[in-house]
Amino acid sequence: MSDSERSAGPPQASSHPPEGSAGVPAGRGADALAIDVKGLSKSFNGRKVVDNVDLQVRTGTIVGFLGPNGSGKTTSMRMLCGLLTPDGGEGRCLGLDFRRQQLELKRQVGYMTQKFGLYEDLSIRENLEFVARLFELEDRARVVDEALERLGLKTREKQLAGSLSGGWKQRLALAACLLHTPKLLLLDEPTAGVDPKARREFWDQIKQLAGEGITVLVSTHYMDEAERCDELVYIAYGKVLAHGTQEELIEQVKGAKNLEDVFVELIGQAKDNFDA
Numbered sequence: 001m002s003d004s005e006r007s008a009g010p011p012q013a014s015s016h017p018p019e020g021s022a023g024v025p026a027g028r029g030a031d032a033l034a035i036d037v038k039g040l041s042k043s044f045n046g047r048k049v050v051d052n053v054d055l056q057v058r059t060g061t062i063v064g065f066l067g068p069n070g071s072g073k074t075t076s077m078r079m080l081c082g083l084l085t086p087d088g089g090e091g092r093c094l095g096l097d098f099r100r101q102q103l104e105l106k107r108q109v110g111y112m113t114q115k116f117g118l119y120e121d122l123s124i125r126e127n128l129e130f131v132a133r134l135f136e137l138e139d140r141a142r143v144v145d146e147a148l149e150r151l152g153l154k155t156r157e158k159q160l161a162g163s164l165s166g167g168w169k170q171r172l173a174l175a176a177c178l179l180h181t182p183k184l185l186l187l188d189e190p191t192a193g194v195d196p197k198a199r200r201e202f203w204d205q206i207k208q209l210a211g212e213g214i215t216v217l218v219s220t221h222y223m224d225e226a227e228r229c230d231e232l233v234y235i236a237y238g239k240v241l242a243h244g245t246q247e248e249l250i251e252q253v254k255g256a257k258n259l260e261d262v263f264v265e266l267i268g269q270a271k272d273n274f275d276a
């Protein structure tokens with residue numbers, strides 16, 4: 001990638017990174033980064049949809065990925081977990097070269113897609129057994145039992161996945177992506193269309209997982225969920241606009257009283273810049 005492309009930047013009001021030189025807010029150290037990538041880029045049909053993204057995420061934190069539809073969140077996540085080959089970018093996820101050690105990385109990352117990706121005509125248990133087999137896990141019955149217990153799915157284990165409500169489907173999807181005990185979770189709008197109670201329960205699980213040292217990068221359009229994140233990354237037009245804690249971002253964005261204000265202001269500025 002050329003220097004001119006690199007400098008074709010986000011709006012001037014961009015506060016990325018907010019402090020420090022490594023993209024991690026100052027004073028928090030870059031010694032334990034679960035994600036540490038620079039210059040992540042991807043084009044489809046000649047159009048850059050992820051444009052020179054730098055991203056640093058500290059181990060054991062929950063980082064919210066916020067941005068309008070089509071801003072490049074899914075594409076970024078898919079590159080980070082080795083499902084999609086980037087055009088540019090270097091760096092490490094979980095200490096592994098994310099471009100050259102994709103197989104090792106896939107074994108340590110849990111990726112949950114927006115769309116329910118399990119088999120609707122299999123039961124909850126059958127789905128989990130299938131995923132356990134895909135990962136070639138040992139002691140599969142125990143691993144599946146533990147996942148059923150953890151996500152409160154035990155009493156429904158024989159129920160067909162297709163007959164579950166949105167909230168229960170998401171629980172099952174989370175159980176499936178935890179089976180191989182990943183250290184990093186990439187969750188792509190995991191609660192889209194899920195009712196508030198189920199969303200809250202899902203987030204209680206996420207908080208608990210982070211408490212156990214698992215790192216979470218999660219995209220969401222819900223501001224109450226954004227508030228539960230340790231840090232937020234705002235992205236639009238494939239570029240990172242800002243990265244920081246809720247408090248830092250509200251302070252940095254003029255007139256902002258909450259994360260929704262930050263979103264509206266940053267995305268508005270980006271729109272003016274990129275549509276101009």
Ligand code: ADP
Binds near residue numbers: 044068070074
């Ligand atoms: P987000 O997750 O923020 O909604 P995406 O990463 O899904 O954004 O998409 C970014 C842009 O890239 C969109 O315009 C989308 O249509 C386009 N895109 C994503 N995947 C492909 C693909 N496989 N082929 C062509 N275009 C794609």
